[in-house]
Amino acid sequence: MKPNYYxxxxxxxxxxxxxxxxxxLAHVGKKVVLFDIDQEGIKMVSQGKMPFKEVGAEEVLxxxxxxxxxxxxxxxxxxxxxxxxxxxxxxxxxHLNPQFTMFKKFFSDLLDFLRDDQHIILRSTVFPGTTEKxxxxxxxxxxxxxxxxxxxxxxxxKAMEELRGLPQIxxxxxxxxxxEAEELFSSLTKDMIFLEPIEAELAKLFTxxxxxxxxxxxxxxxxxxTQNGLDFYKIYNAVTHNYPRTQGFPRAGFAAGxxxxxxxxxxxxxxxxxxxLGHAAMLVNEGLPNFIVQNLKAKFPLEDRIVGILGxxxxxxxxxxxxxxxxxxxxxxxxESKEVLCTDPFVKDKNLVNVDKVLDKxxxxxxxxxxxxxxxxxxxxxxxxxxxIWNFFGKxxxx
Numbered sequence: 001m002k003p004n005y006y007x008x009x010x011x012x013x014x015x016x017x018x019x020x021x022x023x024x025l026a027h028v029g030k031k032v033v034l035f036d037i038d039q040e041g042i043k044m045v046s047q048g049k050m051p052f053k054e055v056g057a058e059e060v061l062x063x064x065x066x067x068x069x070x071x072x073x074x075x076x077x078x079x080x081x082x083x084x085x086x087x088x089x090x091x092x093x094x095h096l097n098p099q100f101t102m103f104k105k106f107f108s109d110l111l112d113f114l115r116d117d118q119h120i121i122l123r124s125t126v127f128p129g130t131t132e133k134x135x136x137x138x139x140x141x142x143x144x145x146x147x148x149x150x151x152x153x154x155x156x157x158k159a160m161e162e163l164r165g166l167p168q169i170x171x172x173x174x175x176x177x178x179x180e181a182e183e184l185f186s187s188l189t190k191d192m193i194f195l196e197p198i199e200a201e202l203a204k205l206f207t208x209x210x211x212x213x214x215x216x217x218x219x220x221x222x223x224x225x226t227q228n229g230l231d232f233y234k235i236y237n238a239v240t241h242n243y244p245r246t247q248g249f250p251r252a253g254f255a256a257g258x259x260x261x262x263x264x265x266x267x268x269x270x271x272x273x274x275x276x277l278g279h280a281a282m283l284v285n286e287g288l289p290n291f292i293v294q295n296l297k298a299k300f301p302l303e304d305r306i307v308g309i310l311g312x313x314x315x316x317x318x319x320x321x322x323x324x325x326x327x328x329x330x331x332x333x334x335x336e337s338k339e340v341l342c343t344d345p346f347v348k349d350k351n352l353v354n355v356d357k358v359l360d361k362x363x364x365x366x367x368x369x370x371x372x373x374x375x376x377x378x379x380x381x382x383x384x385x386x387x388x389i390w391n392f393f394g395k396x397x398x399x
Contacts (some may be wrong), residue, residue, distance in 0.1 A: 202270075253370070
C-alpha cells in the first residue's frame with residue numbers, strides 16, 4: 001500500500017457534492033480529508049455544523065469529525081491521499097459555451113501536489129471528452145496519475161440517502177483503474193455500472209437534460225392552459241389519474257439550480273448547437289418568470305401593486321439560491337411593479353424580509369419555492385391574487 005495519510009482527499013470538499021460524499025466515506029471507515037479554500041465553511045464544518053441543508057448529514061458529520069474525516073485548506077493534503085476526488089464541473093461562459101480552460105488551469109495549479117501512484121476521480125458533470133483531455137494533459141506534464149470519471153447523480157438534500165441507494169457509474173481507461181474505483185465506491189453501494197469515460201460523461205448529461213426537458217413540457221402545457229383561461233391542474237389531474245403512461249409527468253414549476261440549465265447547454269454545445277429540443281426547453285423554462293409577469297400585467301396594473309415572492313431557493317426545502325428563477329422573477333418585477341418583497345426561511349440574503357411582512361403588504365403573492373412551512377401560512381385569499389404554478393396549495397395555478 002502507498003505511504004498515504006488519507007485514503008481520499010476531496011478537492012472542493014465543502015460543497016453540496018463533496019461534503020456529503022466525504023462524510024459518507026468516512027462513515028464507512030475511509031480516512032478522508034476535505035480540501036477547500038472556503039474559510040467560513042471550514043470554520044463551520046470543523047465545529048460539526050453543516051454549511052447547507054442536507055438531511056441526516058450533520059449527525060454523521062459530528063460522529064466522524066476528527067476521527068476519519070478532516071478539513072484542510074492546505075494543498076499538501078492532496079499529496080498525502082491515494083484517491084483525489086475532484087468535484088468541480090465544467091462551467092458555461094456568458095455565451096453558454098463550456099469553459100475548457102478552467103480545467104487546464106485547475107490541474108496546472110495541482111501539478112506539484114500530484115504523484116504518479118495516485119488516482120484522480122472526476123465527480124461532477126464535465127463536457128464530453130474532458131476526462132480524456134485531463135489524462136492527456138497530465139501525461140504531457142510527465143504525470144502518470146490514474147484518471148477516472150465516476151459521476152454523482154444525487155439530488156440536493158437527499159445525498160446521504162442516494163449515495164447508498166443509487167447505482168454508481170464507473171468509467172476508467174484501464175482495468176486496474178476501474179477495479180480501484182469500484183472498490184472505493186462499493187463501500188457505499190454494490191450496484192455498479194461500467195462505461196467508457198465519454199459514455200459516462202454523456203450519461204451524466206443525459207440524466208440532467210432528461211429532467212430539464214420533462215419540466216419544460218409541463219411548463220409549456222401550463223402556459224398554454226393559462227393563456228386560454230383554463231386551470232392547468234384540473235387537466236393535469238385528469239391526465240395523470242390512474243393512467244400509467246403519464247406517471248412521470250411532473251408538475252409545472254421553476255426548473256432551475258446549478259445543474260439542469262448548464263448541462264443542457266453543454267449538451268447543446270457538444271451537438272454543434274443542433275440540440276433543438278434542449279434549446280426549446282431552455283426557452284420555456286427560463287422564460288417562465290417573464291410569462292408569469294406578462295400574464296399578470298394583462299390582468300392588473302402592476303405598477304400600482306406590491307408583489308411578494310415566497311421562496312427564493314431554486315427548489316423547495318433547499319437553502320441554495322444558485323441560478324434560482326425566483327431571483328430572475330424578482331428582477332423583472334422590480335421594473336414592472338410598484339415594489340417587490342421577497343422572503344425565504346432558509347436562504348441567507350440580507351435583502352429578504354420576514355414572511356409576515358410579505359403576507360401583510362403584498363397585493364399579489366407568487367410562490368417561488370414550495371417550502372413545506374408555507375403550508376401553514378394564513379393567507380387572505382379574498383384580498384390577494386395568488387400565483388401558485390406548483391399547485392402547492394391545491395387550488396390550481398391562480399386563485
